[in-house]
Amino acid sequence: MIAPGDEAGFASAIDAAAAARTPLTIEGLGSKGGFLRPTQTADTLSTRNFAGIPLYAPQELIITARAGTTLAAVEAKLDEGGQHLIAEPPQYAFLDAPDQTIGGIVAANLSGPRRIAWGAMRDHLMGIRAATGRGEIIRSGGRVLKNVTGLDLCKLFAGSYGTLGVITELTLKILPKPEATGTVMIRGLRPDDAVRALSVALGSPFSVSGAAYLPQEAAMAVGFENTVTIARIEDFAASVAYRTEALAGLLKKFGPADILDTPASLTLWRAVRDAEPLPIQPGDAVWKISVRPSYGASILHAGHAAGLFGYLDWGGGLVFLTGPATDEAHAAVIAAARRAKGEWWLLRAPERLRLSEDAMPRIPPGLAAIRQRVVAAFDPAGILNPGRMFAA
Amino acid sequence: MISLPKPKADVLARRDAVHQGLRAIMRDRGVITDPTKLKPYETDGLSAYRQMPLAVVLPETTEDVAAILRFCHENGVRVVPRGAGTSLAGGALPLEDAVVIGMMRMNRIVEVNYRDRYAVVQAGVTNLGITKAVEADGFFYAPDPSSQLACMIGGNIGMNSGGAHCLKYGVTANNVLGIKLVTIEGEILELGGTHLDTAGYDWLGIVIGSEGQLGIATEITVRILRAPEGTRAMLAAFDGNEVAGACVDAIISSGIIPVALEFMDRPAIHACEAFAHAGYPLDAEAMLIIEVEGSVAEQDWLLGRIKEICARFNPISLKVSQSAEESAAIWKGRKGAFGAVGRISPDYLCMDGTIPTSTLPLVLRRIGEMSAQYGLQVANIFHAGDGNLHPLIMFDANDPASMHKAEAFGADILCLCVEVGGCLTGEHGVGVEKRDLMRVQFTEIELEQQRRVKSAFDPEWLLNTAKVFPLQPGTASAGPDALPQAA
Ligand SMILES: Cc1cc2nc3c(=O)[nH]c(=O)nc-3n(C[C@H](O)[C@H](O)[C@@H](O)COP(=O)(O)OP(=O)(O)OC[C@H]3O[C@@H](n4cnc5c(N)ncnc54)[C@H](O)[C@@H]3O)c2cc1C
Ligand SMILES: Cc1cc2nc3c(=O)[nH]c(=O)nc-3n(C[C@H](O)[C@H](O)[C@H](O)COP(=O)(O)OP(=O)(O)OC[C@H]3O[C@@H](n4cnc5c(N)ncnc54)[C@H](O)[C@@H]3O)c2cc1C
Numbered sequence: 070m071i072a073p074g075d076e077a078g079f080a081s082a083i084d085a086a087a088a089a090r091t092p093l094t095i096e097g098l099g100s101k102g103g104f105l106r107p108t109q110t111a112d113t114l115s116t117r118n119f120a121g122i123p124l125y126a127p128q129e130l131i132i133t134a135r136a137g138t139t140l141a142a143v144e145a146k147l148d149e150g151g152q153h154l155i156a157e158p159p160q161y162a163f164l165d166a167p168d169q170t171i172g173g174i175v176a177a178n179l180s181g182p183r184r185i186a187w188g189a190m191r192d193h194l195m196g197i198r199a200a201t202g203r204g205e206i207i208r209s210g211g212r213v214l215k216n217v218t219g220l221d222l223c224k225l226f227a228g229s230y231g232t233l234g235v236i237t238e239l240t241l242k243i244l245p246k247p248e249a250t251g252t253v254m255i256r257g258l259r260p261d262d263a264v265r266a267l268s269v270a271l272g273s274p275f276s277v278s279g280a281a282y283l284p285q286e287a288a289m290a291v292g293f294e295n296t297v298t299i300a301r302i303e304d305f306a307a308s309v310a311y312r313t314e315a316l317a318g319l320l321k322k323f324g325p326a327d328i329l330d331t332p333a334s335l336t337l338w339r340a341v342r343d344a345e346p347l348p349i350q351p352g353d354a355v356w357k358i359s360v361r362p363s364y365g366a367s368i369l370h371a372g373h374a375a376g377l378f379g380y381l382d383w384g385g386g387l388v389f390l391t392g393p394a395t396d397e398a399h400a401a402v403i404a405a406a407r408r409a410k411g412e413w414w415l416l417r418a419p420e421r422l423r424l425s426e427d428a429m430p431r432i433p434p435g436l437a438a439i440r441q442r443v444v445a446a447f448d449p450a451g452i453l454n455p456g457r458m459f460a461a
Numbered sequence: 462m463i464s465l466p467k468p469k470a471d472v473l474a475r476r477d478a479v480h481q482g483l484r485a486i487m488r489d490r491g492v493i494t495d496p497t498k499l500k501p502y503e504t505d506g507l508s509a510y511r512q513m514p515l516a517v518v519l520p521e522t523t524e525d526v527a528a529i530l531r532f533c534h535e536n537g538v539r540v541v542p543r544g545a546g547t548s549l550a551g552g553a554l555p556l557e558d559a560v561v562i563g564m565m566r567m568n569r570i571v572e573v574n575y576r577d578r579y580a581v582v583q584a585g586v587t588n589l590g591i592t593k594a595v596e597a598d599g600f601f602y603a604p605d606p607s608s609q610l611a612c613m614i615g616g617n618i619g620m621n622s623g624g625a626h627c628l629k630y631g632v633t634a635n636n637v638l639g640i641k642l643v644t645i646e647g648e649i650l651e652l653g654g655t656h657l658d659t660a661g662y663d664w665l666g667i668v669i670g671s672e673g674q675l676g677i678a679t680e681i682t683v684r685i686l687r688a689p690e691g692t693r694a695m696l697a698a699f700d701g702n703e704v705a706g707a708c709v710d711a712i713i714s715s716g717i718i719p720v721a722l723e724f725m726d727r728p729a730i731h732a733c734e735a736f737a738h739a740g741y742p743l744d745a746e747a748m749l750i751i752e753v754e755g756s757v758a759e760q761d762w763l764l765g766r767i768k769e770i771c772a773r774f775n776p777i778s779l780k781v782s783q784s785a786e787e788s789a790a791i792w793k794g795r796k797g798a799f800g801a802v803g804r805i806s807p808d809y810l811c812m813d814g815t816i817p818t819s820t821l822p823l824v825l826r827r828i829g830e831m832s833a834q835y836g837l838q839v840a841n842i843f844h845a846g847d848g849n850l851h852p853l854i855m856f857d858a859n860d861p862a863s864m865h866k867a868e869a870f871g872a873d874i875l876c877l878c879v880e881v882g883g884c885l886t887g888e889h890g891v892g893v894e895k896r897d898l899m900r901v902q903f904t905e906i907e908l909e910q911q912r913r914v915k916s917a918f919d920p921e922w923l924l925n926t927a928k929v930f931p932l933q934p935g936t937a938s939a940g941p942d943a944l945p946q947a948a
Contacts, residue, residue: 126817126819127714128710128713128714128818128819129817129818129819129848130713151716178658178663180658184657184658185657188631188635189657189658191663191666192631192634192635201910205906205910206906207904207906207907207910208903208907209907211882211883211884212817212882213815213816213817213847213848213849213882213883213884213887214628214815214846214847214848214849215623215627215632215815215844215847215848215849215887215888216815216884216886216887217620217621217670217886217887217888217889217890217891218884218885218886218891218895218899218902219891219899219902219903219908219911219929219930220667220670220671220674220911220914220915220929221621221634221666221667221669221670221671222667222910222911222914223666224634224663224665224666224667224669225662225663225666225667225914227663227666228661228662228663229662244718245713245714245715245716245718246716247716248716265576268576268577268578271578271687272575272576272578272600272687273687274599274687274688274689274690276689305716305762305763307758307759307762308755308759308762311756311758311759359656359657359658359659359660360656361577361579361654361655361656362576362577362578363576363577383657386577386656386657387657387658410654410655410656411654411656412654412656412658412659412660413660414660429660429661430660430661432661433650433651435644435648435649435650436650436652436664439644439650439917439918440661440662442916442917442918442920443662443914443917445917446910446913446914446916446917447910447913458661
């Protein structure tokens, strides 16, 4: 493993690999090695020795971190200023990884429940420095909230899984932590009604910042007996008190609501964020599906029919499913997502299944040609994480 | 003056054939070639620059756009995408050898879905038109450029436009779920969809804000949001830019995210007050407009908190609006700022740079010094929450010397923005206006990397040529090759 301690080290390692045409696996701490397709390379280039926080400006709502800084270290720093990462990135329970890097989180564009109200991880990425597959250091964006100067390469890097270059440093927009949080919870709804209720909540003027549904198996995994439909509000204490009451009133037609206070809400939403409600067995696969919210329930049904269980976040728009890592189950997930015009990601599975063509949706031909040219624009020798996103 | 590339002689020579080809594709509708009818298209919001195009085409469907682009691609003809032409950076400025594709006839709202909270609209729908279509049901489309009455969602995609409320709701890129994009080769690509996360590269992210360099957006799926219960504004005036800046920091770090936080300096206050009679304090050096939202009780509580914070900075005056009418009056001055400055000066340049908010006092002081040095007045209006400066430089376009000075002053301000850690443009785009300043912000390696991405979409550099990327030294070519040498 090559793990440089300075930025130039990334450029020269890539330069050497490009000259020799020997592919590199790019990783932070390797926590998401199970996501998508595995890479088979002679060497690994890791950011784990390139950590630190060169700039934290609470008043400007920004933090700059080197890519190898752990998520925990970034969160601890922000804690000092009473602030947090807006997209509340997850620490998925099924990864069995004690820690992950901020570079890996951004490279995988991972966002938690708040994504539905406040945007994805990539929406808060204001600037990057990166070593491209050409062994060149580039910057894109900067440290200011609004920036439309030239093409926004930051956006391409967020969600690129290390296939365009190694992000070496990144600047994120952050926000003060809300003073309080509260959750309106309705028990016992069936999926269709639950999604309808969440849709009413998200269509209300009360700024709902989390909207999830846990079917029975998922609810049981986090200590409830029956299904729960939950909507979260985060704000100043007085607002949270007013808004949760008002929201419970609005949702009355779906059933009586309980209101969870700040500590109970924090625990529950952390579990939802980290995919803890997944009734996961050793050896099981995990899928994530992004879909129009009102189609979420149909994906749960289809999963159920294929022997899979899971839950809904993002008002129904994000479906987690888990179950046996069989070809049949994989095909069922893909078919259900396609019917709903949604997209899927394979987040955990044995190597055999991950080497299948579809660890995420294939790209239509017109776009595939552009994708190939874009990849070649950054990594002409094709040495960065080959095969990680798509079969080569 | 900014130079444009030499027109392609062979294309000019084939003018009639190109016109004929376009008419055939368009079934003899919406192809403009007559010079008097072309006149309205010769410029955009950067009206100091004018150029008659080869032709203007007004497509009605995505298939029209695809056919036109395929035709232009096959014939080596350059293309300039155009929405409402309100770009302040010359983004929609025609070229002599280019076909302008105007999107105004594609102005249909295709679908509104409240349950999943999105709307599908054609590129020629105006920004305000989207909100108008859903506001009766309590919804709105969040990004609100001051030009929202005129500018089109396709142009907003081109420029990644923002507005006064983007401190809370984000800019265009944060509010778009899907784009139907037509490539220069005439391929129709569906990017994103009606769901939140998309697998693979973030194509929406690279297309939004690309200033018509990568393709033409014909249909856009936007998120629509439920409007808050209510909003209310307040004014706070201070006797110095520095204290006003410190007050902004204090508000934001207290955990309050106002929906809008606007900063006006003394010349801006005076110009706007003379125009709108909004009751602005004329003895102030700096003024903040702060808007919050929620129920009436929440508004009271938040404005009370903000008042307490402002009070720590010795304000000259504090005025909390008590009604929707009073809030509207407070905004009237700000929203009329461009018109107001237009009244006190024959012409003005509206600059658009972004700075880290901590550098605000320094930057305003330096702008004041430059104003004295150039002998040109400047008024500063500022989205204070996100560091987006809009200095309005006043000059007289009938006096060429005055105009050159204004341009040089503007360039100095933008260089200053970059020097303090900011950037050349926060929302208006690079266009032709800031094209040659790109080298101030980016290294040659960084520019080259951006050019390669452009080439991946548009290998022959036919789309909005000579915008965004500085021309290569010694040539009039912006692209890696393929463009003719300067005359
Ligand atoms: C403790 C441990 C456990 C492991 N368990 C497994 C396992 O169960 N299954 C398995 O297959 N492998 C496992 N591995 C191997 C390892 O996960 C893979 O070698 C590696 O591909 C994954 O790295 P990672 O980037 O996911 O890490 P992350 O840091 O989580 O990165 C996520 C994605 O982003 C990319 N990336 C990371 N940092 C950057 C950056 N700065 N710039 C650009 N892109 C970046 C990565 O290439 C990857 O695509 C394990 C490794 C360790 C150390
Ligand atoms: C008075 C005034 C106030 C303004 N206030 C603001 C403000 O508050 N915030 C802000 O962000 N901007 C503001 N602007 C600038 C301008 O209104 C925005 O940039 C707007 O988004 C441009 O929209 P348009 O439809 O006029 O596009 P145009 O000016 O026609 O085009 C803008 C760019 O987008 C490209 N383009 C147009 N349509 C498409 C398409 N369908 N597909 C691909 N590319 C396309 C063009 O080639 C060009 O590069 C203001 C302008 C004026 C005149």
